Amino acid sequence: MCRKKPYFPMFVDISEKRIVVIGGGKVAERRVDTLLKFADDITVVSPEVSEGIRQKAKEKKIRWIPEAFCADEGERKAKEGRLSGNGKDFLAGADMVIAATSDSACNELVMNICRKRKIPVNVSHKKELCDFYFPAAVVKDNVTVGITSGGQSHAQARKIREQVETALE
DSSP states (O other): OOOOSOOOOOOOOOTTOEEEEEOOSHHHHHHHHHHTTTOSEEEEEOSSOOHHHHHHHHTTSSEEEOSOSOOOHHHHHHHTTSSOTTSOOTTTTOSEEEEOOSOHHHHHHHHHHHHHHTOOEEETTOGGGOSSOOOEEEEETTEEEEEOOTTSOHHHHHHHHHHHHHHHO
C-alpha cells in the first residue's frame, strides 16, 4: 500500500493505560524508555531482556515476566488468535501492545491476536502492520513535541528532534 497522505499527529493520554511489550531486546528497551515518559503500567514479556530493561524491572519502574510469548511453530499455529504459546494470556486487559521480538512470525502472531481483540499494536519489524508509531519525542517542562517521517527517514526525524531540543533549551 502506498500512502498518499502524511500521518496525522495525535497526542493521547496513556498515563493510566496498561501497556504490554513483547520482547526484551534493544528495540523493546527504546520503546520502554519512551513509554516511561508518559505511562507507569508497563509489562515486558520476554525470557531474556537487555540490561536496561532488567534494571528498570529491578527498580520497579516496569514489570518483567521472564517467559516466552511465542512457542514453537506447531504450537504457535494451534494457539493463533487465542493465547500465547505457553497457554498464558499475557495480553489480557492490555490497552496497547508493542511487538518487538527478533522473530517476525512471533511479532505477526501478536499483531493478529491484537487485531482480533481490537487492541492497538505497534509491530517493530514492519511499519505497515502498525496501528500507531513512535515519533521522535521531545519533552521539556510542559511542552511535548512529536516528530515523524512516517518511517521514511529516521535520520531526518532524529536531526529535527535534535534541533527542537536545542530550541527548547
